[in-house]
Amino acid sequence: MEIERAILPYLADLEGAVDNLAQTWRPEDPAYRADLYRQTMTSLSFAYFMYFHATPEHPDWGPLWNPVYTLQPNPDDIYVFTPIRGDLVYRVSGNRGTCKILSFTIQGKMSGTVDEMPRPNAHNDYDDTDLGLALGEDFEVVFSAERPEGYTGKWAQIDPQAGAMYLRYRRYDWAGETDPELSIECLSPVPPKPRLTPEQILDKIREMAKFPKRKTNLYFAMQNGVMERVGWNVFEPIRMQGALVKQVYWPANFQFDPDEALIVETEIPAHAPYWNIQLNDPYFNALEYVYRLSSTNGAMAKLSSDGKFRAVIALEDPGVPNWLDPAGFTEGGIYGRWYDCDSEPLPTIKRVKLAELRDHLPADTPVVTPEERDQELRTRVRACQRRRRW
Numbered sequence: 001m002e003i004e005r006a007i008l009p010y011l012a013d014l015e016g017a018v019d020n021l022a023q024t025w026r027p028e029d030p031a032y033r034a035d036l037y038r039q040t041m042t043s044l045s046f047a048y049f050m051y052f053h054a055t056p057e058h059p060d061w062g063p064l065w066n067p068v069y070t071l072q073p074n075p076d077d078i079y080v081f082t083p084i085r086g087d088l089v090y091r092v093s094g095n096r097g098t099c100k101i102l103s104f105t106i107q108g109k110m111s112g113t114v115d116e117m118p119r120p121n122a123h124n125d126y127d128d129t130d131l132g133l134a135l136g137e138d139f140e141v142v143f144s145a146e147r148p149e150g151y152t153g154k155w156a157q158i159d160p161q162a163g164a165m166y167l168r169y170r171r172y173d174w175a176g177e178t179d180p181e182l183s184i185e186c187l188s189p190v191p192p193k194p195r196l197t198p199e200q201i202l203d204k205i206r207e208m209a210k211f212p213k214r215k216t217n218l219y220f221a222m223q224n225g226v227m228e229r230v231g232w233n234v235f236e237p238i239r240m241q242g243a244l245v246k247q248v249y250w251p252a253n254f255q256f257d258p259d260e261a262l263i264v265e266t267e268i269p270a271h272a273p274y275w276n277i278q279l280n281d282p283y284f285n286a287l288e289y290v291y292r293l294s295s296t297n298g299a300m301a302k303l304s305s306d307g308k309f310r311a312v313i314a315l316e317d318p319g320v321p322n323w324l325d326p327a328g329f330t331e332g333g334i335y336g337r338w339y340d341c342d343s344e345p346l347p348t349i350k351r352v353k354l355a356e357l358r359d360h361l362p363a364d365t366p367v368v369t370p371e372e373r374d375q376e377l378r379t380r381v382r383a384c385q386r387r388r389r390w
Contacts, residue, residue: 016213093140174383266347280333
Protein backbone atom coordinates (compact mmCIF):
# COMPACT_ATOMS: atom_id res chain seq x y z
CA MET A 1 0.00 0.00 0.00
CA GLU A 2 1.07 3.60 -0.57
CA ILE A 3 1.28 5.73 2.55
CA GLU A 4 0.94 9.52 2.58
CA ARG A 5 4.19 11.32 3.32
CA ALA A 6 2.33 13.61 5.76
CA ILE A 7 0.22 12.44 8.67
CA LEU A 8 -2.26 15.34 8.59
CA PRO A 9 -4.44 13.89 5.79
CA TYR A 10 -5.24 10.96 8.09
CA LEU A 11 -6.39 13.44 10.76
CA ALA A 12 -8.67 15.50 8.51
CA ASP A 13 -11.79 14.37 10.38
CA LEU A 14 -10.65 16.38 13.41
CA GLU A 15 -12.27 19.40 11.74
CA GLY A 16 -15.63 17.75 12.35
CA ALA A 17 -15.22 18.32 16.08
CA VAL A 18 -14.64 22.04 15.50
CA ASP A 19 -17.73 22.14 13.27
CA ASN A 20 -19.66 21.08 16.38
CA LEU A 21 -19.25 24.65 17.63
CA ALA A 22 -22.63 25.09 15.97
CA GLN A 23 -24.13 22.91 18.73
CA THR A 24 -22.73 25.07 21.56
CA TRP A 25 -24.50 27.94 23.30
CA ARG A 26 -22.18 30.62 21.82
CA PRO A 27 -20.77 29.40 18.47
CA GLU A 28 -19.35 32.83 17.53
CA ASP A 29 -17.48 33.33 20.81
CA PRO A 30 -13.68 33.02 20.25
CA ALA A 31 -13.26 31.71 23.80
CA TYR A 32 -15.70 28.90 23.00
CA ARG A 33 -13.71 28.09 19.85
CA ALA A 34 -10.43 27.92 21.78
CA ASP A 35 -12.03 25.77 24.48
CA LEU A 36 -13.32 23.41 21.83
CA TYR A 37 -9.85 23.15 20.28
CA ARG A 38 -8.53 22.12 23.68
CA GLN A 39 -11.35 19.63 24.17
CA THR A 40 -10.59 18.16 20.73
CA MET A 41 -6.95 17.62 21.67
CA THR A 42 -8.00 15.96 24.92
CA SER A 43 -10.25 13.53 23.08
CA LEU A 44 -7.64 12.83 20.41
CA SER A 45 -5.07 12.06 23.10
CA PHE A 46 -7.46 9.71 24.86
CA ALA A 47 -8.38 8.03 21.56
CA TYR A 48 -4.90 6.51 21.35
CA PHE A 49 -5.78 4.30 24.32
CA MET A 50 -9.10 3.43 22.73
CA TYR A 51 -7.57 2.21 19.47
CA PHE A 52 -3.98 1.17 20.16
CA HIS A 53 -3.58 0.11 23.80
CA ALA A 54 -5.42 -3.19 24.22
CA THR A 55 -7.56 -5.67 22.31
CA PRO A 56 -10.43 -7.97 23.34
CA GLU A 57 -8.05 -10.91 23.08
CA HIS A 58 -5.33 -9.13 25.06
CA PRO A 59 -7.20 -6.91 27.53
CA ASP A 60 -5.60 -4.32 29.76
CA TRP A 61 -6.93 -1.37 31.75
CA GLY A 62 -6.49 1.96 30.06
CA PRO A 63 -7.46 5.41 31.35
CA LEU A 64 -10.99 6.46 30.51
CA TRP A 65 -12.12 9.59 32.41
CA ASN A 66 -10.11 11.37 35.09
CA PRO A 67 -8.70 14.86 35.85
CA VAL A 68 -7.02 14.91 32.40
CA TYR A 69 -9.70 13.25 30.26
CA THR A 70 -12.51 15.42 31.58
CA LEU A 71 -15.48 14.60 29.36
CA GLN A 72 -17.94 14.78 32.28
CA PRO A 73 -16.31 12.36 34.71
CA ASN A 74 -17.55 12.18 38.26
CA PRO A 75 -14.70 13.80 40.28
CA ASP A 76 -15.13 11.07 42.92
CA ASP A 77 -14.42 8.41 40.29
CA ILE A 78 -11.36 7.12 38.50
CA TYR A 79 -12.52 5.29 35.37
CA VAL A 80 -10.56 2.60 33.52
CA PHE A 81 -11.64 0.48 30.58
CA THR A 82 -10.67 -2.38 28.32
CA PRO A 83 -12.07 -3.83 25.10
CA ILE A 84 -13.61 -7.29 25.49
CA ARG A 85 -15.65 -9.75 23.39
CA GLY A 86 -18.86 -11.36 24.50
CA ASP A 87 -17.79 -14.77 23.21
CA LEU A 88 -14.64 -14.88 25.33
CA VAL A 89 -14.08 -15.62 29.03
CA TYR A 90 -12.31 -13.13 31.32
CA ARG A 91 -11.01 -13.11 34.87
CA VAL A 92 -10.74 -9.91 36.90
CA SER A 93 -8.66 -10.39 40.03
CA GLY A 94 -6.80 -8.42 42.63
CA ASN A 95 -7.76 -6.40 45.70
CA ARG A 96 -11.09 -4.63 46.17
CA GLY A 97 -9.56 -1.66 47.96
CA THR A 98 -11.67 0.41 50.33
CA CYS A 99 -13.20 2.94 47.94
CA LYS A 100 -16.90 3.63 48.49
CA ILE A 101 -18.06 1.84 45.34
CA LEU A 102 -16.38 -0.40 42.80
CA SER A 103 -18.61 -0.82 39.75
CA PHE A 104 -18.33 -2.76 36.50
CA THR A 105 -20.18 -1.64 33.37
CA ILE A 106 -20.21 -3.82 30.27
CA GLN A 107 -21.57 -2.52 26.97
CA GLY A 108 -21.44 -3.15 23.24
CA LYS A 109 -19.95 0.11 22.00
CA MET A 110 -18.03 2.82 23.81
CA SER A 111 -19.06 6.43 23.25
CA GLY A 112 -16.99 8.06 20.53
CA THR A 113 -16.33 4.86 18.59
CA VAL A 114 -19.49 4.93 16.46
CA ASP A 115 -21.56 7.65 14.83
CA GLU A 116 -24.67 6.58 16.72
CA MET A 117 -24.77 4.56 19.92
CA PRO A 118 -26.81 1.36 19.58
CA ARG A 119 -30.03 0.88 21.55
CA PRO A 120 -29.88 -1.50 23.32
CA ASN A 121 -26.14 -1.46 23.92
CA ALA A 122 -25.48 -4.91 25.41
CA HIS A 123 -25.36 -3.52 28.94
CA ASN A 124 -24.56 -5.41 32.11
CA ASP A 125 -23.99 -3.51 35.32
CA TYR A 126 -22.56 -4.78 38.63
CA ASP A 127 -21.15 -3.16 41.73
CA ASP A 128 -19.21 -4.61 44.64
CA THR A 129 -22.37 -5.41 46.61
CA ASP A 130 -23.85 -7.30 43.66
CA LEU A 131 -20.68 -9.39 43.42
CA GLY A 132 -20.17 -9.80 47.19
CA LEU A 133 -16.77 -8.07 47.34
CA ALA A 134 -15.78 -7.00 50.85
CA LEU A 135 -13.64 -3.94 51.57
CA GLY A 136 -9.96 -4.77 51.24
CA GLU A 137 -10.71 -8.29 49.98
CA ASP A 138 -8.57 -10.20 47.51
CA PHE A 139 -10.92 -11.69 44.94
CA GLU A 140 -11.43 -12.95 41.43
CA VAL A 141 -14.55 -12.81 39.28
CA VAL A 142 -15.07 -14.57 35.97
CA PHE A 143 -17.03 -12.63 33.32
CA SER A 144 -18.57 -14.54 30.42
CA ALA A 145 -21.80 -15.03 28.51
CA GLU A 146 -22.27 -18.46 30.12
CA ARG A 147 -20.84 -19.81 33.37
CA PRO A 148 -17.81 -21.97 32.52
CA GLU A 149 -18.51 -25.65 33.04
CA GLY A 150 -17.44 -26.77 36.50
CA TYR A 151 -16.63 -23.26 37.71
CA THR A 152 -18.01 -22.55 41.21
CA GLY A 153 -16.40 -19.20 42.06
CA LYS A 154 -17.71 -15.67 41.63
CA TRP A 155 -19.19 -15.20 38.18
CA ALA A 156 -20.87 -12.32 36.32
CA GLN A 157 -22.77 -12.71 33.09
CA ILE A 158 -22.03 -10.50 30.11
CA ASP A 159 -24.05 -9.95 26.96
CA PRO A 160 -22.86 -11.97 23.93
CA GLN A 161 -22.59 -8.64 22.05
CA ALA A 162 -20.34 -7.07 24.70
CA GLY A 163 -17.48 -4.99 23.32
CA ALA A 164 -16.03 -3.17 26.33
CA MET A 165 -15.86 -3.15 30.12
CA TYR A 166 -15.23 -0.08 32.22
CA LEU A 167 -14.77 0.32 35.95
CA ARG A 168 -15.43 3.13 38.39
CA TYR A 169 -13.27 3.46 41.49
CA ARG A 170 -15.56 5.77 43.48
CA ARG A 171 -14.17 7.40 46.63
CA TYR A 172 -16.27 9.26 49.18
CA ASP A 173 -13.40 10.13 51.51
CA TRP A 174 -10.69 11.05 49.03
CA ALA A 175 -7.94 11.01 51.64
CA GLY A 176 -9.01 8.00 53.68
CA GLU A 177 -9.99 5.36 51.11
CA THR A 178 -7.85 3.25 48.79
CA ASP A 179 -8.44 2.34 45.17
CA PRO A 180 -8.53 -1.25 43.90
CA GLU A 181 -5.54 -2.97 42.32
CA LEU A 182 -6.94 -5.16 39.57
CA SER A 183 -5.87 -7.14 36.54
CA ILE A 184 -7.91 -8.62 33.71
CA GLU A 185 -7.00 -11.72 31.72
CA CYS A 186 -8.60 -13.51 28.82
CA LEU A 187 -9.02 -17.19 29.79
CA SER A 188 -10.08 -18.31 26.33
CA PRO A 189 -7.38 -19.63 23.99
CA VAL A 190 -6.11 -16.77 21.81
CA PRO A 191 -3.00 -16.32 19.65
CA PRO A 192 -0.15 -14.02 20.73
CA LYS A 193 -0.75 -10.30 20.40
CA PRO A 194 0.21 -9.53 16.80
CA ARG A 195 2.16 -6.70 15.24
CA LEU A 196 -0.22 -4.30 13.51
CA THR A 197 -0.10 -4.05 9.74
CA PRO A 198 0.32 -0.65 8.04
CA GLU A 199 -3.32 -0.82 6.94
CA GLN A 200 -4.49 -1.48 10.49
CA ILE A 201 -2.42 1.41 11.86
CA LEU A 202 -3.77 3.88 9.33
CA ASP A 203 -7.35 2.71 9.87
CA LYS A 204 -6.95 3.25 13.62
CA ILE A 205 -5.49 6.73 13.10
CA ARG A 206 -8.50 7.63 10.93
CA GLU A 207 -10.82 6.37 13.66
CA MET A 208 -8.91 8.42 16.24
CA ALA A 209 -9.54 11.53 14.14
CA LYS A 210 -13.28 10.82 14.09
CA PHE A 211 -13.44 10.25 17.83
CA PRO A 212 -13.62 13.89 19.10
CA LYS A 213 -16.58 14.75 16.87
CA ARG A 214 -18.44 11.60 17.85
CA LYS A 215 -17.94 12.43 21.53
CA THR A 216 -19.21 15.98 21.26
CA ASN A 217 -22.12 14.88 19.07
CA LEU A 218 -23.26 12.72 21.96
CA TYR A 219 -22.46 14.95 24.93
CA PHE A 220 -23.52 18.29 23.44
CA ALA A 221 -26.87 16.68 22.63
CA MET A 222 -27.25 15.50 26.22
CA GLN A 223 -26.49 18.95 27.65
CA ASN A 224 -28.63 20.76 25.07
CA GLY A 225 -31.47 18.34 25.75
CA VAL A 226 -31.57 19.49 29.36
CA MET A 227 -31.60 23.10 28.14
CA GLU A 228 -34.46 22.44 25.73
CA ARG A 229 -36.59 20.67 28.33
CA VAL A 230 -36.07 22.82 31.45
CA GLY A 231 -33.91 25.86 30.53
CA TRP A 232 -31.45 27.59 32.86
CA ASN A 233 -31.04 26.97 36.59
CA VAL A 234 -33.55 24.11 36.81
CA PHE A 235 -32.73 20.49 37.65
CA GLU A 236 -34.10 17.51 35.72
CA PRO A 237 -33.98 13.93 37.06
CA ILE A 238 -32.57 11.41 34.58
CA ARG A 239 -31.77 7.70 34.56
CA MET A 240 -29.25 6.43 32.01
CA GLN A 241 -30.19 3.38 30.00
CA GLY A 242 -28.31 0.29 31.14
CA ALA A 243 -25.34 1.80 32.98
CA LEU A 244 -25.47 2.37 36.74
CA VAL A 245 -29.08 1.30 37.12
CA LYS A 246 -28.98 2.21 40.84
CA GLN A 247 -28.11 5.84 40.08
CA VAL A 248 -30.40 8.81 39.43
CA TYR A 249 -28.75 11.89 37.92
CA TRP A 250 -29.98 15.45 38.40
CA PRO A 251 -28.43 17.68 35.74
CA ALA A 252 -29.01 21.39 35.22
CA ASN A 253 -27.48 24.20 33.18
CA PHE A 254 -26.36 27.10 35.36
CA GLN A 255 -26.11 30.78 34.50
CA PHE A 256 -25.45 33.87 36.64
CA ASP A 257 -23.78 37.28 36.44
CA PRO A 258 -20.39 38.00 38.03
CA ASP A 259 -21.99 39.91 40.91
CA GLU A 260 -24.46 37.10 41.60
CA ALA A 261 -24.49 33.67 43.23
CA LEU A 262 -26.56 30.55 42.83
CA ILE A 263 -27.83 28.68 45.88
CA VAL A 264 -28.41 24.96 45.35
CA GLU A 265 -30.68 23.46 48.00
CA THR A 266 -31.96 19.94 48.55
CA GLU A 267 -33.26 17.50 51.10
CA ILE A 268 -31.05 14.45 51.67
CA PRO A 269 -32.62 10.98 51.43
CA ALA A 270 -32.96 9.12 54.73
CA HIS A 271 -30.95 6.25 53.25
CA ALA A 272 -28.21 7.76 51.10
CA PRO A 273 -25.20 5.47 50.61
CA TYR A 274 -23.72 7.93 48.12
CA TRP A 275 -24.52 11.31 46.61
CA ASN A 276 -22.56 14.15 45.05
CA ILE A 277 -22.72 17.31 42.97
CA GLN A 278 -20.24 18.72 40.42
CA LEU A 279 -19.87 21.60 37.99
CA ASN A 280 -19.14 21.24 34.28
CA ASP A 281 -18.05 23.76 31.66
CA PRO A 282 -20.36 24.60 28.71
CA TYR A 283 -18.85 21.75 26.65
CA PHE A 284 -19.71 18.94 29.10
CA ASN A 285 -16.23 18.69 30.61
CA ALA A 286 -15.89 18.47 34.37
CA LEU A 287 -14.40 21.73 35.62
CA GLU A 288 -10.95 21.62 37.18
CA TYR A 289 -11.49 19.62 40.36
CA VAL A 290 -8.01 19.04 41.75
CA TYR A 291 -7.11 22.71 42.30
CA ARG A 292 -10.70 24.02 42.40
CA LEU A 293 -13.55 23.20 44.78
CA SER A 294 -15.88 22.47 41.87
CA SER A 295 -17.51 19.39 43.41
CA THR A 296 -18.49 17.90 46.74
CA ASN A 297 -20.16 14.75 48.02
CA GLY A 298 -22.01 13.35 51.01
CA ALA A 299 -18.78 12.68 52.92
CA MET A 300 -17.27 16.13 52.32
CA ALA A 301 -20.35 18.36 52.40
CA LYS A 302 -21.57 20.27 55.45
CA LEU A 303 -25.33 20.11 56.03
CA SER A 304 -27.29 23.04 57.43
CA SER A 305 -28.83 22.79 60.91
CA ASP A 306 -32.19 21.88 59.31
CA GLY A 307 -30.60 18.83 57.67
CA LYS A 308 -30.64 20.24 54.16
CA PHE A 309 -27.67 20.55 51.83
CA ARG A 310 -26.98 24.04 50.55
CA ALA A 311 -24.17 24.89 48.15
CA VAL A 312 -23.22 28.28 46.70
CA ILE A 313 -21.92 28.76 43.15
CA ALA A 314 -20.01 32.04 42.87
CA LEU A 315 -16.92 33.33 41.10
CA GLU A 316 -15.31 34.37 44.37
CA ASP A 317 -15.23 32.61 47.71
CA PRO A 318 -18.51 33.46 49.49
CA GLY A 319 -17.12 32.47 52.89
CA VAL A 320 -19.73 29.80 53.54
CA PRO A 321 -19.63 25.98 53.53
CA ASN A 322 -20.00 24.05 50.28
CA TRP A 323 -18.66 26.67 47.88
CA LEU A 324 -18.78 25.27 44.34
CA ASP A 325 -16.13 27.16 42.41
CA PRO A 326 -17.08 27.55 38.71
CA ALA A 327 -13.44 28.24 37.74
CA GLY A 328 -14.17 31.49 35.95
CA PHE A 329 -17.31 30.33 34.11
CA THR A 330 -20.64 32.09 34.62
CA GLU A 331 -22.50 29.40 32.69
CA GLY A 332 -22.09 25.68 32.39
CA GLY A 333 -23.53 22.41 33.63
CA ILE A 334 -24.30 20.84 36.98
CA TYR A 335 -24.52 17.10 37.60
CA GLY A 336 -25.69 15.54 40.82
CA ARG A 337 -26.21 11.88 41.66
CA TRP A 338 -28.28 9.83 44.11
CA TYR A 339 -26.89 6.28 44.25
CA ASP A 340 -29.04 3.49 45.69
CA CYS A 341 -30.98 6.01 47.81
CA ASP A 342 -34.46 5.42 49.23
CA SER A 343 -35.80 8.67 47.74
CA GLU A 344 -34.83 11.02 44.93
CA PRO A 345 -35.31 14.66 45.98
CA LEU A 346 -35.08 17.21 43.19
CA PRO A 347 -32.87 20.14 44.24
CA THR A 348 -33.67 23.77 43.50
CA ILE A 349 -31.50 26.69 42.35
CA LYS A 350 -32.00 30.29 43.55
CA ARG A 351 -30.22 33.18 41.79
CA VAL A 352 -29.30 36.03 44.17
CA LYS A 353 -26.99 39.01 44.46
CA LEU A 354 -23.69 37.91 45.97
CA ALA A 355 -23.75 40.90 48.36
CA GLU A 356 -27.12 39.68 49.68
CA LEU A 357 -26.18 36.00 49.87
CA ARG A 358 -26.52 35.58 53.64
CA ASP A 359 -30.04 37.02 53.52
CA HIS A 360 -31.02 33.85 51.64
CA LEU A 361 -29.20 31.32 53.85
CA PRO A 362 -30.06 30.10 57.36
CA ALA A 363 -29.04 32.61 60.00
CA ASP A 364 -26.68 30.12 61.63
CA THR A 365 -24.74 29.39 58.44
CA PRO A 366 -21.08 29.28 59.54
CA VAL A 367 -18.36 31.59 58.29
CA VAL A 368 -15.53 29.85 56.43
CA THR A 369 -12.36 31.89 56.80
CA PRO A 370 -9.73 32.23 54.04
CA GLU A 371 -7.38 30.12 56.16
CA GLU A 372 -9.98 27.35 56.50
CA ARG A 373 -10.67 27.45 52.76
CA ASP A 374 -6.99 27.22 51.98
CA GLN A 375 -6.67 24.15 54.18
CA GLU A 376 -9.75 22.59 52.56
CA LEU A 377 -8.23 23.04 49.12
CA ARG A 378 -4.78 21.77 50.14
CA THR A 379 -6.31 18.63 51.63
CA ARG A 380 -8.20 18.08 48.38
CA VAL A 381 -5.12 18.54 46.19
CA ARG A 382 -3.06 16.06 48.19
CA ALA A 383 -5.82 13.45 48.25
CA CYS A 384 -6.48 13.66 44.52
CA GLN A 385 -2.83 13.59 43.51
CA ARG A 386 -2.24 10.44 45.52
CA ARG A 387 -4.76 8.49 43.48
CA ARG A 388 -3.66 6.52 40.43
CA ARG A 389 -5.39 8.69 37.84
CA TRP A 390 -4.14 7.21 34.55
